[in-house]
Amino acid sequence: MVRSMPNQSVELDRVFQALSDPTRRAVLRRLSGGGAPVSELAEPFDMALPSFLQHLKVLEGCGLVRSHKSGRIRTYQISPAPLKAAEGWMSEQRALWERRLNQLDRYLETLKPTTDQKKKEKR
Amino acid sequence: MVRSMPNQSVELDRVFQALSDPTRRAVLRRLSGGGAPVSELAEPFDMALPSFLQHLKVLEGCGLVRSHKSGRIRTYQISPAPLKAAEGWMSEQRALWERRLNQLDRYLETLKPTTDQKKKEKR
Numbered sequence: 716m717v718r719s720m721p722n723q724s725v726e727l728d729r730v731f732q733a734l735s736d737p738t739r740r741a742v743l744r745r746l747s748g749g750g751a752p753v754s755e756l757a758e759p760f761d762m763a764l765p766s767f768l769q770h771l772k773v774l775e776g777c778g779l780v781r782s783h784k785s786g787r788i789r790t791y792q793i794s795p796a797p798l799k800a801a802e803g804w805m806s807e808q809r810a811l812w813e814r815r816l817n818q819l820d821r822y823l824e825t826l827k828p829t830t831d832q833k834k835k836e837k838r
Numbered sequence: 839m840v841r842s843m844p845n846q847s848v849e850l851d852r853v854f855q856a857l858s859d860p861t862r863r864a865v866l867r868r869l870s871g872g873g874a875p876v877s878e879l880a881e882p883f884d885m886a887l888p889s890f891l892q893h894l895k896v897l898e899g900c901g902l903v904r905s906h907k908s909g910r911i912r913t914y915q916i917s918p919a920p921l922k923a924a925e926g927w928m929s930e931q932r933a934l935w936e937r938r939l940n941q942l943d944r945y946l947e948t949l950k951p952t953t954d955q956k957k958k959e960k961r
Contacts, residue, residue, distance in 0.1 A: 728858050735854035737847070740927070747934035793935055802928040804863070805921060811870035812916055 727804060729777035730797045738762070739770050743793060746780060750792040850927060852900035853920045861885070862893050866916060869903060873915040 733739055742756055757767045771791065774780040778797045782789050856862055865879055880890045894914065897903045901920045905912050 724860070727863065728860060731854045731858035734924075735851050735858060737851060740850065743931055744934070747931045747938070749938055793931075795932065795935060798928055798931060801857075802925060802932065805925040805928070808866055808870045808916075808921060809918065809925065811867070812918060815870070815872055 727801060730801045733773050733777045733779055739774055746791060746793040750790050752788050752790045850924060853924045856896050856900045856902055862897055869914060869916040873913050875911050875913045
């Protein structure tokens with residue numbers, strides 16, 4: 716699922732954009748420990764409520780959180796799929812460069828008998 | 839290293855911001871397979887060179903890539919540390935919510951003898 720997601724994905728654009736803000740990352744971290752109502756989520760931040768709600772809107776817009784209203788209380792929960800997709804994209808890049816480094820290692824290994832030890836230690 | 843990075847980290851802000859653009863993600867993907875000069879990196883994109891260079895500047899600014907100039911050719915390479923930090927932040931969130939889900943599982947398990955099967959299947 717993650718691997719078939721194209722590089723150009725608008726979803727990834729929005730998820731990474733959402734993660735680029737410290738308030739939104741802090742909210743996600745809080746929600747990773749369990750759902751919470753707006754009042755509790757807003758409490759640690761020295762921020763006007765409308766600004767804070769704007770952050771929640773960005774998080775909900777890209778699917779990182781979802782909410783439901785019960786009476787007058789809106790409660791938020793984390794929604795792991797987009798975070799997993801973003802993490803998947805990153806692991807994929809890491810796998811690519813690690814493979815390349817391994818190939819380089821193997822290549823250097825093949826040079827072993829023909830180069831003297833000193834030269835290799837200098838690298 | 840990753841775990842000590844605070845949530846408020848300006849570095850994470852900039853890394854996630856850099857990753858929120860499909861051109862920049864495509865460049866990183868290309869560079870994960872090995873270093874490349876500007877001309878080769880720019881080739882797949884239907885974009886004016888100054889705009890493309892701006893993307894490279896953003897990537898270099900947050901440390902995701904580094905470059906060196908040899909004669910008139912500037913070559914770029916991926917620099918994995920910031921990507922690892924961002925991936926680390928994400929894995930940390932995933933670990934938190936997975937732990938919570940496991941706790942919930944264990945809690946539901948303790949309810950087993952006192953609830954009838956039908957009710958649990960409905961959840």
